[in-house]
Amino acid sequence: MPEFQTESAPASPASGDTPAFGTLPGRVAAHAQTRPEHVALIDDRRSITYGDLDRRVNRAVAALQRDGMARGDVVALCGANAIDYVVVMLAALRAGGTFAPLAPSSTPAALGLMLDNCGASFLFVDALGHGAVDAARERPALIGVSMNGDDAYQPFEAWLADPDMPPAPVTPDPDTIFNIIYSSGTTGAPKGIVHTNALRWPQIAGSTVSLYDADCVTLVSTPLYSNTTLVSFMPALAAGGTLVLMPKFDAGQFLALAEKHRATHAMLVPVQYRRLLDHPDFDRTDLSSFQMKCCTSSPFGADVKAEVLERWPGGLLEFYGMTEGGGSCMLVAHEHPDKLYTVGEPMPGHELRIIDEQGVEIDRRQTGEIVGHSGFIMRGYHGDAERTRATEWYEPETGARFIRTGDIGYFDEDGFLTIVGRAKETIISGGFNIFPSDIEAVLREHESIADVAVFGIASERWGETPVAFVTLVPGADTNAETIQAWANERLGKFQRLSDTRVVESIPRNAIGKVSRNDLRTIYSASA
Structure with a gap:
């Protein structure tokens, strides 16, 4: 089981140095140089090595540039987890742009609002993303590409630049927008959450909690349009590990893939844990390769945590936080079995406070709304200053910017946070x-x-x-x-x-x- 390390940034795989800033495509390029034959990604159709992944990303960058992409342009994606989905994400970043992952389950009307909000210049879809195709019909300036080869748009293979057409180099800019993620909230219109390259780099580099190394095999069963997935996907890829992409979660398939590929890590949401534990194949599946499982995004029952610890080898981490950022907590469940009813303690560099209905800070052992501050705070909601201001709380004495979570909770005497519910619920x-x-x-x-x-x-x-x-x-x-x-x-x-x-x-x-x-x-x- 790996130890938890707090560090400024892990060593670069290329040089052994500790860079103050880097990029996810840069890490992939470094692995392509040092271990080109190591398998980077596996999906339900094929696998790809780091060397081939880097070359395919370069072909996509050259194609984007050929079609007029400039620094800061937005590339929208709407589809299932797959190798070429990752290729497009990395290409958008390497070209100096931004990617906006859209949920295929959204209605065409909602997808149209997202496309307008992010101002996408390109749209990549697969068979699941046809709602976005419908929305894009009213936006003819969008350049569309089909990642699964159907006739909605030009096929991805035909769109890619020729292998001997090198892309123009683009110097990474820390202030450029890394992604615009549309909230997975269950009420109201989707909000475009803006993260910059500089904000994402510590997560990519694994600077807060080092879970992944070059030998990890991470099973990805939540969608890549979700921050839940990205916070585990990015450091695992940056570390040079192998990632197994599931286009859709299925408990039986998850267990079969975990055993087949000797999975070491997974980020799951609570309902997936319950379905896995209840599956008839769970106890006869060899899961002994697991080093760490993680959980986030919705309430995780103490009884389910206890059952995971009892029946599933390896450690268990629960993360509490928001895509918007602010303050996050981590529960090292296997070290604190008496605190399973909580979401853990604030992570290093994260500060959480409790405020009342008037926005006044109260004793953290009292029940109130949770607000948080850290180096990971969104720039804001894209094109929506009013809703951005509504989610902010400023510390009266220092003016420090906190994010209002909308969650109600309190800290116990040991500094562990318990969530009571949602303010709006x-x-x-x-x-x-x-x-x-x-x-x-x-x-x-x-x-x-x-x-x-x-x-x-x-x-x-x-x-x-x-x-x-x-x-x-x-x-x-x-x-x-x-x-x-x-x-x-x-x-x-x-x-x-x-x-x-x-x-x-x-x-x-x-x-x-x-x-x-x-x-x-x-x-x-x-x-």
């Missing part, structure tokens, strides 16, 4: 604040419940009242009325459920967050 019933996570925790104790989500609906009597959607374990012999009666016997007066629905699945996005808007839409349609 708080249900105010009879004048009392009710956190859906508290009700969900009670419901999860029922032996027949596999998954649960609680949300508030309007109530003439109480203002708001809690409603639960639940899914049942296979073969469960119960119903919604029985579950509700069982839960209400254990809940406080103002927490009691006014309605419970048994459903086939809980609507979640690609990184496992419950979609509260979809819950309300489904409930309203059926009420």
